[in-house]
Amino acid sequence: MVNLCTNAALMQCLACAALNQALRSIVVFDAPYEGLQELAEIWRQLLVSAGEGPVASYSLSTYENDDDLWGSIMLPGGQDGGLQLHQRIFSPQRSAKELQMITIPDLTRISLANTRSALMLIDSPVAHLERNHQQGRWQPRQCWLASCPYAARGHLSPHLLDRFALRLSWSEIIEGISPSPASEEKTTRASALQTLLKSDEINKQTTIPEQERQRIQEAVKRRVAMTAEGLERVLDYTQPRPYYARREIALARFALALAQYQGEQEMNGEHVDAAAALLGLRPQTKPEEPHDIPEEPAPAPIPSQKHPLPERNNGAGPAPEETGKETIEEQPVREAQENYNERISLPAGPLCKEPYPEDEAPLERDAASLKLPYTHHTSSRTARGQILSIEASDTLQDLAPISTILAALRFQRIRGRKKPDPLRFEPMDLRRYRRGTAIEQLLLFLLDYTSVREQATEEWQSALEPYLREAYVARAGISIIQVGNAEAQNELRAEIVSAGSILVPRIGLALDAERGRASPLAHGLMLAHERLQHILQHGRETAQHATLVVISDGRGNIPLRASQSGKLDGITTRQGITDALEVAERIRALRRVKTIVLNPQPRDYQELPAMLAKALGARLEKIGAMEETQEGEEVVR
Amino acid sequence: MSKDQAEVSETGPQRATLLRTILPYTYIVGQERLKQALELAYIAPRIGGVLISGKRGTAKSTTVRAFASMMYDDLPITIPINASEDRVIGGWEIKALMEGKAAKQKGLLQEAHKKLLYIDEVNLLDDHIVNIILDVTSTGKLIVQREGRNDQYDVQTTLVGTMNPEEGGLRPQLLDRFGLMVGIEAITERDERRKVLATVLAFDRALAEEQEGAQSAFLELGHGMGKRLRAEIEAARARLHKVELDEQAADACVRLAQGFETEGHRSDYLLALASCAHAARHERPKATTQDVHAIAELVLRHRQPSASQVDYALWGQEEEQRLEKLLKDG
Numbered sequence: 001m002v003n004l005c006t007n008a009a010l011m012q013c014l015a016c017a018a019l020n021q022a023l024r025s026i027v028v029f030d031a032p033y034e035g036l037q038e039l040a041e042i043w044r045q046l047l048v049s050a051g052e053g054p055v056a057s058y059s060l061s062t063y064e065n066d067d068d069l070w071g072s073i074m075l076p077g078g079q080d081g082g083l084q085l086h087q088r089i090f091s092p093q094r095s096a097k098e099l100q101m102i103t104i105p106d107l108t109r110i111s112l113a114n115t116r117s118a119l120m121l122i123d124s125p126v127a128h129l130e131r132n133h134q135q136g137r138w139q140p141r142q143c144w145l146a147s148c149p150y151a152a153r154g155h156l157s158p159h160l161l162d163r164f165a166l167r168l169s170w171s172e173i174i175e176g177i178s179p180s181p182a183s184e185e186k187t188t189r190a191s192a193l194q195t196l197l198k199s200d201e202i203n204k205q206t207t208i209p210e211q212e213r214q215r216i217q218e219a220v221k222r223r224v225a226m227t228a229e230g231l232e233r234v235l236d237y238t239q240p241r242p243y244y245a246r247r248e249i250a251l252a253r254f255a256l257a258l259a260q261y262q263g264e265q266e267m268n269g270e271h272v273d274a275a276a277a278l279l280g281l282r283p284q285t286k287p288e289e290p291h292d293i294p295e296e297p298a299p300a301p302i303p304s305q306k307h308p309l310p311e312r313n314n315g316a317g318p319a320p321e322e323t324g325k326e327t328i329e330e331q332p333v334r335e336a337q338e339n340y341n342e343r344i345s346l347p348a349g350p351l352c353k354e355p356y357p358e359d360e361a362p363l364e365r366d367a368a369s370l371k372l373p374y375t376h377h378t379s380s381r382t383a384r385g386q387i388l389s390i391e392a393s394d395t396l397q398d399l400a401p402i403s404t405i406l407a408a409l410r411f412q413r414i415r416g417r418k419k420p421d422p423l424r425f426e427p428m429d430l431r432r433y434r435r436g437t438a439i440e441q442l443l444l445f446l447l448d449y450t451s452v453r454e455q456a457t458e459e460w461q462s463a464l465e466p467y468l469r470e471a472y473v474a475r476a477g478i479s480i481i482q483v484g485n486a487e488a489q490n491e492l493r494a495e496i497v498s499a500g501s502i503l504v505p506r507i508g509l510a511l512d513a514e515r516g517r518a519s520p521l522a523h524g525l526m527l528a529h530e531r532l533q534h535i536l537q538h539g540r541e542t543a544q545h546a547t548l549v550v551i552s553d554g555r556g557n558i559p560l561r562a563s564q565s566g567k568l569d570g571i572t573t574r575q576g577i578t579d580a581l582e583v584a585e586r587i588r589a590l591r592r593v594k595t596i597v598l599n600p601q602p603r604d605y606q607e608l609p610a611m612l613a614k615a616l617g618a619r620l621e622k623i624g625a626m627e628e629t630q631e632g633e634e635v636v637r
Numbered sequence: 638m639s640k641d642q643a644e645v646s647e648t649g650p651q652r653a654t655l656l657r658t659i660l661p662y663t664y665i666v667g668q669e670r671l672k673q674a675l676e677l678a679y680i681a682p683r684i685g686g687v688l689i690s691g692k693r694g695t696a697k698s699t700t701v702r703a704f705a706s707m708m709y710d711d712l713p714i715t716i717p718i719n720a721s722e723d724r725v726i727g728g729w730e731i732k733a734l735m736e737g738k739a740a741k742q743k744g745l746l747q748e749a750h751k752k753l754l755y756i757d758e759v760n761l762l763d764d765h766i767v768n769i770i771l772d773v774t775s776t777g778k779l780i781v782q783r784e785g786r787n788d789q790y791d792v793q794t795t796l797v798g799t800m801n802p803e804e805g806g807l808r809p810q811l812l813d814r815f816g817l818m819v820g821i822e823a824i825t826e827r828d829e830r831r832k833v834l835a836t837v838l839a840f841d842r843a844l845a846e847e848q849e850g851a852q853s854a855f856l857e858l859g860h861g862m863g864k865r866l867r868a869e870i871e872a873a874r875a876r877l878h879k880v881e882l883d884e885q886a887a888d889a890c891v892r893l894a895q896g897f898e899t900e901g902h903r904s905d906y907l908l909a910l911a912s913c914a915h916a917a918r919h920e921r922p923k924a925t926t927q928d929v930h931a932i933a934e935l936v937l938r939h940r941q942p943s944a945s946q947v948d949y950a951l952w953g954q955e956e957e958q959r960l961e962k963l964l965k966d967g
Contacts, residue, residue: 020841022841066719070719073731085731113719116718116719116761117719119718119758119761120717120718120719120757120758124698125655125658125659125702126655126658126659126702126712126715128715128717129717130715130716130717130720130721130724130725130745131719131720131721131724132721132723132724133723133724133728133729133730133731133742134724135724136647137647137655137712137715138651138655139654139655139658157804158693158803159693159801159803159804162693162694163693223842223845226835226838226842231831231834231835231838232831234834235827235830235831235834238830240825240827240830241825242692242823243823243824243825243830244692244693244694244823245694245695245696245823245824245830245833246693246694247694248830248833248834249833249834249837252834252837252838253838253841256838368760368804368805369804370758370761370804370805371760371761371804371805372761372763372764391765392722392783410729410731410734410735411734411784411785413734413735413736413737414734414737414739426785428783428784428785
């Protein structure tokens with residue numbers, strides 16, 4: 001087990017977040033579950049040492065809905081047998097009693113209710129509860145600690161991510177851990193396993209050093225003044241375009257907290273440099289002379305100005321595409337840091353090399369990902385899709401029985417019911433589940449990029465348009481299997497990209513992939529088979545039918561075994577083609593799948609597309625002409 | 638009902654504590670357009686409200702809360718994005734129900750009568766709740782016909798919504814309910830950024846002082862200035878009915894509505910009303926084309942044909958030039 005307390009930079013960072021309540025929202029990229037728990041425990045102890053009182057821990061996951069988080073009417077276990085408004089995590093009463101440590105093991109996979117709650121609460125001075133007869137407003141007292149896979153950063157809403165004041169990276173945290181004397185001895189993996197299996201090692205709770213406790217207890221009593229120099233230095237670290245005020249403010253607060261932690265009376269430029277170094281920030285502009293500003297600014301003058309309008313600018317606002325990639329001369333941070341180091345020892349950092357990856361992350365998230373999904377059902381089977389919440393109903397379809405009973409219980413006395421008479425229900429008591437979108441149809445493309453000429457990109461993409469249009473109208477889910485993608489992680493393997501609708505940006509990116517060298521067609525067909533099996537047969541949320549569109553010349557030159565092992569033994573032979581046809585036969589056996597092969601009309605081995613279509617039981621069409629061949633037949637079971 | 642029920646009665650000191658966490662309105666740096674829109678909507682409630690659209694971290698919510706605190710001595714009546722229908726429309730008090738009594742509970746719409754009704758992240762609000770709000774704000778009537786209730790109330794409220802357009806648009810019907818729209822642009826000038834930073838840090842310090850039991854001079858000064866500003870705005874509201882719209886200004890309103898191809902007659906009426914409110918704010922007895930020019934963007938921005946999705950509710954040089962031309966043509 002690693003001892004995170006030996007990372008001095010990390011301890012400083014968590015201590016600052018304990019000292020300043022505006023810094024109590026931290027995202028850690030790539031933190032494993034156990035690592036996140038340990039960070040939470042260290043932070044909790046620092047908060048307690050800082051005098052914040054009892055800290056209650058909660059974890060948000062993939063399934064909570066609004067009632068789970070904000071409370072609802074429940075049946076209690078008490079003697080009176082009546083109903084009770086059940087408090088949950090977010091309530092004024094809990095907030096008054098405890099400081100809440102809320103951990104999120106994976107920010108990209110929490111439920112929509114969790115995401116929306118985080119949006120309402122993080123960095124907000126006031127929380128509002130207006131649900132299920134409950135009403136309240138209070139000042140939230142919460143610490144948020146979330147893990148987010150760096151590779152999935154494009155799936156997150158920047159609107160949510162912006163609310164997190166501090167960004168750390170697990171790999172940088174681990175790098176900064178000092179080796180313990182015991183670990184410096186040579187140990188074999190076998191002896192390390194033995195140590196790990198000892199119960200006291202597994203259950204050992206992290207305890208922060210007593211020195212840290214005392215340090216933070218002293219720091220809490222201190223107030224640090226901001227200097228003009230410090231203020232000016234903060235401005236050097238933030239890009240003017242695009243400008244996000246929270247980043248600048250977070251850096252300033254962090255620098256103030258760092259000075260407080262270090263026992264200083266004032267926050268100056270050196271503290272800002274040190275804070276920026278810890279956070280992985282680099283200055284964007286040359287340092288300017290500090291302006292002579294008052295310590296506490298006066299309020300804006302009134303009446304005589306009557307809100308003069310700002311000068312008109314050319315644009316209507318910053319365009320979304322602007323990423324602030326201006327050529328700006330960078331100033332080395334090290335120079336300022338060395339001066340600082342002379343006085344105060346600066347632990348190694350940074351704790352995150354790329355604190356704001358969302359600025360250049362690929363756009364992979366769903367459009368309007370923070371909204372409640374539209375309900376759109378084309379079939380009579382509406383009781384599908386993940387349950388998001390409960391809503392009033394005027395039908396008996398998809399009833400939520402417990403919620404309906406609880407709704408009726410409120411009025412039993414008024415309705416004159418006496419025990420043990422049965423409950424009296426009225427139509428207004430009916431409640432149903434509000435469900436997320438369930439995929440009822442699937443459009444699956446298998447795109448063999450090596451089989452189409454680069455010059456013909458427009459042609460083959462046009463051939464896909466009718467299917468995309470149909471998928472859009474039907475609100476179908478979509479998957480794209482990429483065969484022979486130049487940017488595949490392993491060129492011997494196909495890859496799959498899936499989304500709930502064709503409007504998701506990563507689908508467009510997947511269509512525009514470039515041609516690689518290898519054609520793992522058999523592997524691509526295998527992925528198609530698995531996907532179809534899953535969506536048509538697995539679980540409650542099965543789709544009604546699927547459309548598989550294949551663009552390939554049938555010349556798979558990578559055997560399936562090579563794709564599975566990731567290594568190619570010897571030269572490629574016909575094995576790849578044979579494997580592809582075998583897998584195609586398996587797809588043919590699936591029900592409720594309509595399959596079309598779009599023939600790129602290769603110059604060589606012209607019979608292969610037809611062979612592939614026959615194995616798939618597919619209709620064969622030419623790209624561009626969209627004509628049915630005489631041999632091909634439409635296969636819809 | 639058990640003792641642990643989650644019904645909350647807010648005390649005076651609790652409310653005061655909450656209000657002290659809001660930065661005084663007079664300390665908000667920049668955002669002159671937004672401040673103007675909020676003040677006009679207060680001066681002339683028939684304007685119907687303000688939609689504030691801007692990217693993350695642009696002080697939208699901060700300004701609205703600060704304005705409400707100053708003008709109403711309270712936080713705005715807020716509809717959170719997960720509000721349930723019973724809290725929006727109104728229902729029964731659950732505690733009384735459990736005891737076999739029927740006591741009505743006011744909903745947020747009723748509580749917002751003659752006040753400011755605020756929806757943060759309005760584009761994330763449940764469609765069902767949006768429909769309710771649309772209905773009430775267009776008719777001015779709240780009809781509660783649910784759970785055995787059959788009541789009707791007059792509701793006049795100033796609706797204010799904030800949103801980040803990156804997270805999705807707004808339905809055109811809801812867009813139209815907002816009399817004015819402000820597009821917030823991020824501050825990029827170094828001087829302004831410095832002021833923002835200094836203000837935020839000074840406010841942090843003031844809050845810390847108050848938590849320690851001291852009274853913050855910074856906050857006292859800010860609230861004091863706020864009282865004077867409030868008196869001015871209230872005076873403007875009182876004299877609104879005396880402000881006349883001169884003929885040229887009236888023609889300009891009609892020309893602008895036609896020139897920007899807005900639908901219906903609501904646009905020219907709102908232009909006229911907002912112009913009068915602007916004149917009242919500046920202590921002038923007549924609203925002229927100068928006033929029309931000052932407020933035109935706020936009214937027309939989201940009523941252009943291209944603005945059916947808020948993402949496209951743009952106002953740039955082209956729109957400014959068209960505005961100038963239309964005003965000159967008179």
